Each structure stands twice: as structure tokens, then as C-alpha cells.
Amino acid sequence: MINHPIYLDNAATTRVFDEAAAAVQDAMINQYGNPSSMHRLGFEAERTLKESREIFAKLLKCDPSQIFFTSGGTESNNTAVFGSALKYGGRHKHFILSSIEHPSVSEPIRQYVERGWKIDTLHVNRDGFIDLGELEQFMKDREPLLVSIMHVNNEIGTIEPISEAANLIHSMCPTTLFHVDDVQGFGKLNLFPGRAGVDLLSVSSHKIHGPKGVGLFYRSERAKNILPLIYGGGQQEGFRSGTENVPGIAGFAKAALIYQEKLRNAPSKLEELRNLFIEKVTQIEGTKINGPIDTSLAAPHIVSLTVDGVRSEVLLHALEEKSIYVSAGSACSSHKMSHSDTLLAIGLRGDDLDSTLRFSFSIENTKDEIETTVKALREIIPSLRKYRRL
């Protein structure tokens, strides 16, 4: 018998909704025109783009002209850093970022270290929260070019105080731009960049059951002069050249709509799954949750779990044998060890780093699946503990 797969790695990527896949296929086969072409097929593709843009404008409560489609979260994050540095780097050579940013934010910023820029990194506490006091300190009497803080941390689910940070930033320095990586939060939590005071926002399609290779970048009126990352034929108001990925964008928009609808029909489903999982799994001896437990402080779909005396990689493969798919907090092998920056930043050390798994849920998961997963963990963990590494 083949077990029905239980996919709990939704923070890594998600299964594309059938309707979104159908929208991709429809755009590929029927609206294959180039949106820039003058004929009817081109016009139809352009209309799909326009409709998709409007869908996201509604979801983000912004103007359609503020939305640019990109190749995904990484490109959007890169655009925020390089786009603002290209435009304003002559005057403001100062970045502030949190210590738990995704590499697609921290690596672009790191490129400026060797150019002598000032880079300030916000520490986080054991639950992964930044300290607004430290942000205030970093900004005091300075004019940082860009502050980048993620909305939801991808490994432990911490929800950062975005509106509060925005208020602080804008009250302290009128020229500083505020970028938020919302790859993990979009769709699951409401964050309206205009209202929250966010200038630049990154979103990815494949975290909300859309296709891979597409995402969006929100750019506020205040930030409208930042420069493009990609130059070419002048598509998307010249801010993001390249023939638009119409099928990807159509699938992305479809997925966003469906996600919203599913959440509207079951507004607390993700919280319930998460709470159930945490309640059951912490009954297993020698386990602990990293990051905040309270759902008002943590995203409803991410749980980081440390299991004493078990290597996460082995536990991951043991779960895989039961068709349960999760992520390891760090990748480790006899040849190479790479630890997660987030887990290090919240103070995990030693064996805990190698014993941490991430379970991430989707609106598509069920309580049964959670029960089955915890049952599997209950079975597997004691036998793995028996055979420790020497």
C-alpha cells in the first residue's frame, strides 16, 4: 500500500492548486501572445496581466501601478536592496537588517560590506523578535538608506512588529526606505504595505500554492525613484524588463484568490492545526518548540521543533519512510556542517542545532494528518534515541 503523502514542508514550497495549474496551462496554450504585441493575442495576454495585477492590488490594498511581477522572492528582495542602493547609494551608505533575514536579503546587503558601507544588524531575542529600542539606536542621528525586516520568519514563524518598526523608521528619518520580505506571511496574515508604512514588499507565488518562478514586488509612491535591477525592453513601466511570465502570473493570481477564499471559509484552520500539533507533540518527552507559541506572535503555519538526542536528518528520513515530509533546521553530514542562521540567532547551540525540524502547514492539511504525524514521531523518536551517534 502506498501511503497518502503528508506534506508538512509548506514553508519550503507548496503543491500548486489544481485551479492554479489549470490557469497556467490555459495561459500557455490559449493566451500565448506577447503582452507587448499589438495584435489580439497580445492584447489578451496583456489583459490577463492587468487582471492579475488588479487582484494583487486588492489583496494588498494598493494601486495596481505599485505592483511589479518578478521571478520570485529572491529577485524581489534583490531589487529592494540593489534598486535603492543604485539610486541613493551616493548619499546614504547605511543598511539596517535583522539577523534572521533570508539570504536573498542579507547576501545582497553583504555585497556592500567590502565597499565600506555601514551595515547594522538587529539582534533578536530567544523568540526571534527584533528590539525596536535597538532599531532606534541604530537610526539615531543617522540617515540609513534602507531598513529590511522580514514579516514572518521562515524557520520559527516569528511575526515581527512591522507597523511599529515602520512608525519608528519614518518618524526618525524621512528619507529611509523600509523593505519587508513577506514571502512567508503573504496570504496567511494581513499586511497592507500602504497602511503599515512599508515602502517595498516582496512576495512569492510558490509559498501559496502557485507556480514556482514568479513573485511580486510592491513599490510605494515614496520609493518610486529606486532603480530597476533588470534592464531591457522596458516592460512593466521600465521597472522590470523582460517579457512577462504570463502563465506564471496567471497561476499566481489564481492561487492567491483561492487561498484567500479557503482561508475565508476556515479562518482559524491553520491556527487549529498548529495548536493541535504543538499540544500533542510537546507531550513527547524531550521536545521543545523554538520561537513563540502564542498564535498572535507566530505565524499559523510554522513550527520549529527540537527533539533531544535525535539527529534531525535521520528523523526527517525516518518520517519520509512513512511518507511524511518535513524540513531539517540545518543540513549536516560527515563531510560538511551548515547551520541555520536563524537558529543560531535565537541562541540554539550544539546538539540542539542538529536536532531541530521544521513542520510547516498549509490550508490543505487536515487534523488527521497532524495526528498521524505526531503518532509517527511518538513511534520513531524512542528508537532513534537508542542509537545515538558515537
Next chain:
Amino acid sequence: MFSAFLIKYGEIGVKGKNRFKFEDALVFQIKRVLEPLDRAFDVVRIDGRILVTTDSPLNEIEYDETLVKLKKVFGIVEICPAETVPGMTLDDIKSTVLRHIDENFPDKKITFKVNARRGNKSYPIHSMEINASVGEAILEAFPEMRVDVHNPDIYFKIDIRDSIYVYSKGIKGTGGLPLGTNGRALLLLSGGIDSPVAGYMISKRGVELDCVYFNAPPYTSDRALQKVKDLARILSDYSGKINLHIINFTDIQLYIYDKCPHDELTIIMRRFMMKIAERIARANGCLGLVTGESIGQVASQTLKSLFTTDEACTMPVYRPLIAFDKQEIVDKSEEIGTYETSILPYEDCCTIFVAKHPVTKPNLNIIKLHEQNLNEKIDELIETALDKDEVLSIGV
């Protein structure tokens, strides 16, 4: 433009009455490696050489592809890419040679010697006459070139058979003996750097290979298994079709962990690997085991450890890397193309439970005594592992 290869082989030439067997095997192997190419080739044996021909000149891509394939055939000492003369007259030979020089030797400040050979003695012009006449034509066409009959930079060779072939360079082949002339052996393939090289070296002596991999899920991953499949695939370019046996070793390993001193885990584990490998080998007509062991490389490869491991089976165990330094093995693995795959960082079953201080001088009697702790279940576990042996056929 080349349309033929003259293939020279070494040791086979002196194999007495068995010579034809070896030559036939070599012809067969050359046909096997060339078969997947889009081109059709004729492969025939002609007094002391093998002639590979195709009906029109190869373009550069085809030429490179063919050469890559031929370089992986054990038994070939030298590959001489040749041009086929379009006709049988002396003028035909001359014009082919001149064009050959023009296309292949942009710098004409070279010394040469023409060396014709009549495999077909009915050809009306004598070799010496051909040499003189072609040499003259070369000097006339390219005045910078000089004759040197004792130590020339380049030999222009003219081989006269049913057709006439012109060639001037030899490319080194792998050497060794053709596959299929020496039976079959079972390689213990781990995913590391050493075992694929060991398999290559034994196979180079004409031995066909099967492989066994000890899988230890969930301690090892699908990626580790894929890595081993990829290594077997690269090896199969040289050694032909490989049957890869995948043995689930987890339960045996954990049982040893439960019952035996932890500093002896690796050595005891290796002994059981040898026992299982021997069973597979015997059941599949393999006449020996092959490992990548090298004296002193790790704790389980000291002379004492090897002595202890070796005692676990009765079949000959071939260890072609036994006296190699690590760097020599790495160099060889780079040369045969397995290195990049071998260094992918996935755990294999040998690394998951390694004691901090494993025994380096195991005493066989003590090891055997401790193995008695396993008496209750080990036979059953071995039978189960063998029953569940999953066999993949790798390569063409």
C-alpha cells in the same frame, strides 16, 4: 577529415593461442561503445590491429564523441585517427596527404618521414617507391618542411589495404585487457572516492563488474543512493553493464550496535559486509570481491584490521588500491570522472556510527568472541537482507 581509426593493442598480441578470443572481445567491446552513436561504424580485425571505419568523414563533434568512447575501451593501447584516401592511385594518396598536412599542421617548420605499408601485397607500387614519391610531393608543396628519416617530428603513415588510410598521430588508450576475457567480480561500492577507482582498475584487466551497495535508511538518504547509482553509471562507461545490488543494512547495523562493543562496530560491520557480498557473488557467478581498501588509510584498513576483515570470507578479495596513497587515488578518480560525484556530501552507512576511537589493532579471536553476541538473530537478519536484495541494471 577523419573517417577511420586504426586501433593498436598491446598485451593481447602475445596471448598465444588465445589471441583470437582477446581480439574478438576487443572488437565486440568497440562495437558496444560505438553502438549508441548516430554514426554507423564497421569494426574489423586486420592483422594485428583493429580498423574502425565509417562511410564519410566525421565532423568535429562526431570525431570527439567517437574518440571519447574509444578512450574508455579497455585493451586499446593507441588510437590513430586516419583519413581514407578516396581512390587507389598514387596521386590519390598524394593529394590526401597534402590536404592532411594542410589541415592538421598549421606550423610547417617540422621534420617528417613517410612510412607506407602494404597490407595488401598485390598493390602494384612498392612501399619504398610510395615513400619517396609522397615525400617529394610534400617537399614541393611545403618547402619549409624537412625530411628526417632517423628522428622525425611526424611520421606520415600510409596503410594500404582494400582502401588506403593516411594517419599521423596516435592517441593513448587506456590499455589493459578487453572486457569479457576474465570473468566477473563483485565490487563493494560505497559512494566514496576509493571504491569506484578500485572497480575501474580491476575491470581494466578484462573483468566485468557487479556492485553491491549497503544502504542504511533512514540514516542514509535517497540522495546517497542516487550518488551510488551515478557512480555505477560512470563506471559502466568503462566496464559495461553493471548489476547493482542494494542491500538494506540498517537492521544488521543496529543489531551490532546493540550487542557489540562500540569501538569494534566498524570492523564487525565490515566483516558482515564481506559475508553478505560473498553470498551475492557466489549466487551471481562472480569469482572475487573487489574493495577500495588501502593500507592504513583509516582504522578499519590497518594490516590487523584487513587481516580481521579478510577472514570473514573465503573468496579472493582484490584490493587494487592497497598500496596507493590517497592523492594517487584522487588523481585516478579525477581521470576516470568519478571524483566530482564521489565528493558529494551525503552520509553512507560506514560513517553514521563511527566510534570516536575505533580499534586499530583488532584481535581476530576477540572480535569473533564478541560476534557470538549476535548469534541469536544475525543469520535471520542476513537472510532477510539477501531476500530483499534489490538489483538494478546500470549502463548499456
